Amino acid sequence: MAVDNEPRETFEDVDWDDIDETTRAFSRKTIVTIGAYMLFAVGLLYDYVLKPPRADTIEPLGISLQALDWLYILTLLTILVGVVVPLYENGRMTRYYWQQFRKNRAAVASLIYLGVIFLIGSIGPRFLEQPTVDPSNAYQPPVFTSAPNWLPVECAGEVAGGSCHGTWAHPFGTTHEGKDILVSVIYGMEVSMQVGLIAALITITIAAIVGVSAAYFGGWIDAALMRYVDIQITFPTFFLYLMIVYLYGGSLFSMIVIFGLLGWGGIARIVRSEALQRREEEYVLAAKNAGASGYWTMRRHLLPNVSNSVITAVTLLIPSLILFEASLAFLGLGDPTVPSWGEVIASGRSDLPNAWWVSTIPGIFLFFTILAFNFVGDALRDALDPRADGGDK
Amino acid sequence: MTMATNRPDNATHPPHTDQTPSTPTTDGSTATNRSTPASITNANARGNKTIMNSNTSAASPARDSTAAESSSDAKPDEVLLTVENLRTVFDTDDGTVHAVDGVDFTVQRGETVCIVGESGSGKTVTSESITQLFKSPPGSIADGSVVFDGIDLASRTEDELTDIRGARISHIFQNPQGALNPVYTVGWQLVEAIQLHRNVDDDAAREDAINLLNRVGIPEASSRLDDYPHELSGGMKQRVMIAMALACQPDLLIADEPTTALDVTIQAQILKLLRELQADSGMSIVFITHDLGVVAEIADRVVVMYAGKVMERGSVYDVFESPSHPYTKALLECLPGHGSLGGIPGSLPDPTAPPTGCRFADRCPYAVAECTVGEQPVFESVGREVQNEGIEHEVSCIHYRSTDDPSVLDQLGSDRSSTPQERPSGQTGGSRDSDTDRDGDGDGDGDGDRGVTRE
Amino acid sequence: MGMEMEMEMGIGVSPVSDQPAAARTEAPLLSVRNLTKHYPITTGLRSKEVGRVRAVDGIDFDVYPGETVGIVGESGCGKSTAASSLIRLEEPTEGTVRFDGEDITQYDQAELKAFRRRVQMIFQDPESSFDPRMSIGEAIAEPLAVQGLSDASRRREIVADLLERVGLAAGDADRYPHELSGGQKQRVGLARALSMNPDMIIADEPVSALDVSIQSEILALMTDLQETFGLSILLISHNLAVIRQICDRVAVMYLGEIVELGTASEVFTNPQHPYTRALLASIPTADPTDRGMGIELTGDVPSPSNPPTGCRFHTRCPELIQPENYEFEQSTWRRVMDLRQKLDQGTVDVDAIREGVVTERESDETPDDVSATETKARLRDEFAIPQSLDDSRAESVLDAALDELVSGNPAAARERLATEFATPCESQSPTLEDTTAGQTASCLRLENELPPTELEQTVRSD
Structure with a gap:
């Protein structure tokens, strides 16, 4: 802020003719944002066009990025640009949100839990080998617990009183194939985050654009978009996915893309009805009175103000997507190459009487992850409403 | 910023020379005589309209509308509602908000009491405290009593209050849009209001509904019922709200800014309607408003509130004829055509930490050092002689103690515009004059801006 | 009408005397001619137009540099629509708006965006x-x-x-x-x-949502800023008291038309249009001895989709011109007209009246037992018409019409009242014309040089 004794610019000093003549320069933030997306595009271009097929993406490090990974990077980049940066820039509002959010203890705990899941899920798979089949290592019980000695082929820990005790080598035990459950769970974390975040982001992006445009433009654009939504909502997405599974085999990428691209109809309707109300507010008229374009109004006023209902919808959407992925994996319709929680749960279902941990442990993670998303969503919804005055009279 | 440059004569009140009550004044607009002691009975204040009824000392709230006759037979001396030392607090994140902080007033049968003040003065909470309509928690009545027709409402349970609300005490609100349910017809809602408290069948209730709509002046009532x-x-919506409030012939109608959202022409209609209904039924009205113009139209008794405290109370004639508290004076000056533009500099004190002394001292141009210590000053009687209709005219201001000379307010008032006032508390006032800090967050920038001076 | 106005209000011609001379010699900053905004009422898939809401129906006024002009009227009179369509926040249906000499209705998007800097709005x-x-x-x-x-x-x-x-x-x-x-x-x-x-600020009810004390503060700030920056202000309000505080000139709007236009002092000290008089009377005075007096406007503003014929105010006008050959007390005449209008709308329900009589009596009679005399008396009560009019000829007309109405022939009653009790106000449209008081006003009373009625007394008497 300007120091008082310095003469500062006033509104009378602005030379509008001068401003009209200068072509609009991009702000640094815009340049950085565009740069980041350009970098992403270049990387994608290199991976799919320039580099020899079947080679690793980054040869010296042995990193090979798949379509799903690229999509995940794009999602994280967008979350950074669209959520983290604005929160950082509006420090005062962020503090206010945080104050409101903090009131909900369960939500804070959930947020920490989700942060840990996200971090472990992002880092773990980079350093851990995928769990491998090792029949000799099957049915190891988790640490601090024990199983009848006849169950594991070779008890890795100490055997006492006819029971095999778990060891830190396999803290969560192993499956009937001898796969380490901890590693599977960590891989499952990444899968769940990928499913939840990518599909949700695709959904929100399309729903917000469609809903806000329909509300703002109205008329035939509104009619066309909403009739398309009507049709899309009746489309049997699940059967489309089944078909793809039978034709090409299950793949996480196709699952995410199909549910992301075809699941936004309901949210678009919510966004539209919310934006229709916001469009009638006087601040939209004030923006028009300032000479703002339709894009400006939608971007600066309608979108931020429908975010409440979007967040509500998303917090319901993400857990349901994670649960859906788990269910498909449980049914064996998931991606056989990635160890997801649903798959591990399924692998233990016949062993429940003896090796309870195989299904239970990933089940607990699944349960808490979904619960945490719901808690966080609830608290966010309360915190993000700037009209709620915090119990003030 | 401009400050009041000239106060028009009718606000500065040249001392009134004696005038016998039997002389009808010719022009009502100039009959705003300052009641200097002894020489006048207040009758001449309204003399021109009522052709000098000789019973000015009688307690009947004689008014020039038809209400005069019929309300006077509704046992005017009988007190319907007594509010004593009422304190209502709200627990918020920022501390305890003392919304109503020791309020006393009475309402007699057939009488209209106006509670007037700015937003944040606690006038709405006061009215809600009568039947505890506020949300609880965070709100609660911390102290005091609300005695309605012999029943202490402050100590009643929610169930008992529910029986009284609507049946004996009805509310109407500022925004009729929000108070009517959009998915039901007007008739359905009226019938519901009737059947909620009276055991009548649908046909009878519907007939009552039509009568009610007729009473509140809605044309073609029977067809409007299905709208x-x-x-x-x-x-029209406000009329329907009034009809619903009247459904069970309440003894007391609490109207919270019922005309604020309406055009002035419609406001005039609604005020007239309320006067007529009161004349018919003899009910009492507690009327909440921020507009002294409306008060003058409808009140018998006025309670001026500021920051949770009563500043001045008395009959409407006394308060308008000789506004005594500096706050009342300031409010009157804000009325269009009175004084000049500029509002009341400064802002309401922080409701979570009310200042010591008089709540208004911070913004008061007549404040002296004594005003900022101790409690809110005790009530002093203003008129030393006959009060209008037996209603005490009292003011919570140290300048009115028997040892002080209230005329200091007039002298100061005349040169108030030219000299910026010294602030007794020693704080320097900024040039900024923000109004009520309604969020009550009392954050840093809320403290330094209660300046009374304006450059 | 637009051309006529241009002649009256254009540069050089100055019918208004106490306007500061400086303001009159310079060109107006904003000059609105025949501004019209109609909203089509459409039906069906193909959006066939079945009617129009005439929110603003041809208004003309000027705003000079540094001047504050007020537009006043009740909700639904089109004053807000006028404001938003004159700066093209909504596209006007018709009319020209010249700002600083240029017709802004012809601006393209880029020009309009640059124009936005010059006129700003407060909501x-x-x-x-x-x-x-x-x-x-x-x-x-x-x-x-x-x-x-x-x-x-x-x-x-x-x-x-x-x-x-x-x-x-x-x-x-x-x-x-x-x-x-x-x-x-x-x-x-x-x-x-x-x-x-900006050169001009349009303030649409800037203070109506505020406390009276805060209103005063904001209005003071507005006048301060106006002096500092030489702004023109167009102030829109339903409250004449607010307009009176800061405006130099006032336009009174009713149902999409301006009915009176003049300097604030002219309009407030000597209002010429009955509507202005009624608006002025509805301002509450801070004097408890002077309550509930004066003119009361009954009812609401009629729907602008179907504005009344003739003078648009005639359905509520307390000073409606009386029919030739009959003598009425003015307030009674208003009530008789109310009855006529209700009959025209077909909303007088004689059965409901009979039912009302029965309910009141609490006897076992059925509505059919109610005699015609009783029904007629009740009808008069409903409309607050005296049981017998002073003018015996008028009384016989009214009585005959009521007879027809009660006997189930409302069409005949309507016909009789329309021919006998005809007023020029329902057929002729007044135009804005200069008045002897200085301002312009549109009222047939003025055109026919009838004196304003002694309304205060007549209304007070009841």
Whole structure:
């Protein structure tokens, strides 16, 4: 802020003719944002066009990025640009949100839990080998617990009183194939985050654009978009996915893309009805009175103000997507190459009487992850409403 | 910023020379005589309209509308509602908000009491405290009593209060749009209001509903019954709200800014309607408003509130004829055509930490050092002689103690515009004059801006 | 009508005497001619137009530099629509709006965007005129950013300066609308409007949502800023008291038309149109001895989709011209007209009247037992018409009409009343004409040089 004794610019000093003549320069933030997306595009271009097929993406490090990974990077980049940066820039509002959010203890705990899941899920798979089949290592019980000695082929820990005790080598035990459950769970974390975040982001992006445009433009654009939504909502997405599974085999990428691209109809309707109300507010008229374009109004006023209902919808959407992925994996319709929680749960279902941990442990993670998303969503919804005055009279 | 440059004569009140009560004044607009002691009975204040009824000392709230006769037979001396030392607090994140902080007033049968003040003065909470309509928690009555027709409402349970609300005490609100349910017809809602408290069958209730709509001046009542709220204009909706409030012939109608959202023409209609209904039924009205113009139209008794405290109370004639508290004076000056533009500099004190002394001292141009210590000053009687209709005219201001000379307010007032006032508390006032800090967050920038001076 | 007005109000011709001479010699900053905004009422898939809401129906006025012009009228009179369509926030249906000599209705998008800098608007509702997700600093800077001032630090400086000019602190820029009171928000609204350094500010009910004491503050601030920056202000309000406080000239609107236009002193001291008189009378006075007096306007503004014929105010006018050959007390005449209008609308329900009589009596009679005399008496009561009119000829007409109505022939009753009790107000449209008092007004009473009625007495007597 300007120091008082310095003469500062006033509104009378602005030379509008001068401003009209200068072509609009991009702000640094815009340049950085565009740069980041350009970098992403270049990387994608290199991976799919320039580099020899079947080679690793980054040869010296042995990193090979798949379509799903690229999509995940794009999602994280967008979350950074669209959520983290604005929160950082509006420090005062962020503090206010945080104050409101903090009131909900369960939500804070959930947020920490989700942060840990996200971090472990992002880092773990980079350093851990995928769990491998090792029949000799099957049915190891988790640490601090024990199983009848006849169950594991070779008890890795100490055997006492006819029971095999778990060891830190396999803290969560192993499956009937001898796969380490901890590693599977960590891989499952990444899968769940990928499913939840990518599909949700695709959904929100399309729903917000469609809903806000329909509300703002109205008329035939509104009619066309909403009739398309009507049709899309009746489309049997699940059967489309089944078909793809039978034709090409299950793949996480196709699952995410199909549910992301075809699941936004309901949210678009919510966004539209919310934006229709916001469009009638006087601040939209004030923006028009300032000479703002339709894009400006939608971007600066309608979108931020429908975010409440979007967040509500998303917090319901993400857990349901994670649960859906788990269910498909449980049914064996998931991606056989990635160890997801649903798959591990399924692998233990016949062993429940003896090796309870195989299904239970990933089940607990699944349960808490979904619960945490719901808690966080609830608290966010309360915190993000700037009209709620915090119990003030 | 400009400050009041000239106060018009009718606000500065040249001392009134004696005038016998039997002389009808010719022009009502100049009959705003300052009641200097002894020489006048207040009758001449309204003399021109009522052709000098000789019973000015009688307690009947004689008014020039037809209400005069019929309300006077509604046992005017009988007190219907007594509010004593009422304190209502709200627990918020920022501390305890003392919304109403020791308020006393009485309402007699057939009488209209106006509670007047700015937003944040606690006038709405006061009215809600009568039947505890506020949300609880965070709100609660911390102290005091609300005695309605012999029943202490402050100590009643929610169930008992529910029986009284609507049946004996009805509320109407500022925004008729929000108070009517958009998915039901007006008739359905009226019938519901009737059947909620009276055991009548549908046909009888519907007939009552038609009568009610007729009473509140809605034309073609029987066909309006099947309209939805959105089909009615704002004024019509307010009439429907009044009809619903009247459904069970309440003894007390609490009207919270019922005309604020309406056009002035419709406001005039609604005020007239309320006067007529009161004349018919003899009910009492507690009327909440921020507009002294409306008060003058409808009140018998006025309670001026500021920051949770009563500043001045008395009969409407006394308060308008000789506004005594500096706050009342300031409010009157804000009325269009009175004084000049500029409002009341400064802002309401922080409701979570009210200042010591007089609540208004911070913004008061007549404040002296004594004003900022101790409690809110005790009530002093203003008129030393006969009060209008037996209603005490009292003011909570140290300048009115028997040892002080209230005329200091007039002298100061005349040169108030030219000299910026010294602030007794020693704080320097900024040039900024923000109004009420309604969020009450009392954050850093809320403290330094209670300046009374304006450059 | 537009051309006529142009002649009357154009440059050089100055029918209005106490307008400052300086304002009259220069060209108007804003000159509105025949501004019309109709909203089509459509039905069906193909959006066939079945009617029009005539929100604004051909209004003409000027605003001179540095002047404050008020537009006053009840809700639904089209005053807000007039404001938003004259700066093309909504496209006007017809008419020209010349701003500083240029017809802005012909502007393309780029020109319109540049024009936005010159006229800014303040909105009614302090709650909804700020985006709850924008800090007030951002809100004030929004017009600057929209118009291309991309340097954020320059914007911040300007915002800090503006906030102090409207009586807030520079540090308030980071606060959010919900943290401010209504009055503070209206100050921010003024700052936002000023940010463009406009020539003119249109204030649409800027104070009607505020406490009286805060209203006074905001109006003082507006006049202050006007003096400092030489702004023209177009103030829109339903409250004549607000208009009186700061306006130089006043236009009174009723149902999409201007019915009276003149300097504030002319309009307030000597109102010429009955509607203006009624509006003035509805302002509550701060005098408890003077309550409930004067003219009361009954009913609401009629729907602009189907405005009354003739003078649009005739359905509510307390000073309706009386029919030839009959003598009425003015208030009685108004009530007889109310009955006529209800008959024309077909909303007089004789059965309901009979039912009402029965309910009141609490006897076992059925509505059919009610005699014609009783029904007629009740009808008169409903419309507050005396049981016998002073003028015996008028009485016989009314009685005959009531007989027809009660005997189930409302058409005949309607016919009889329409021919016998005809008033020029329902057939002839008055035009805005100069009055002897100085201002222009559109009333047939003035055109026919009838004196204003002694209404205060007649209304008071009941």
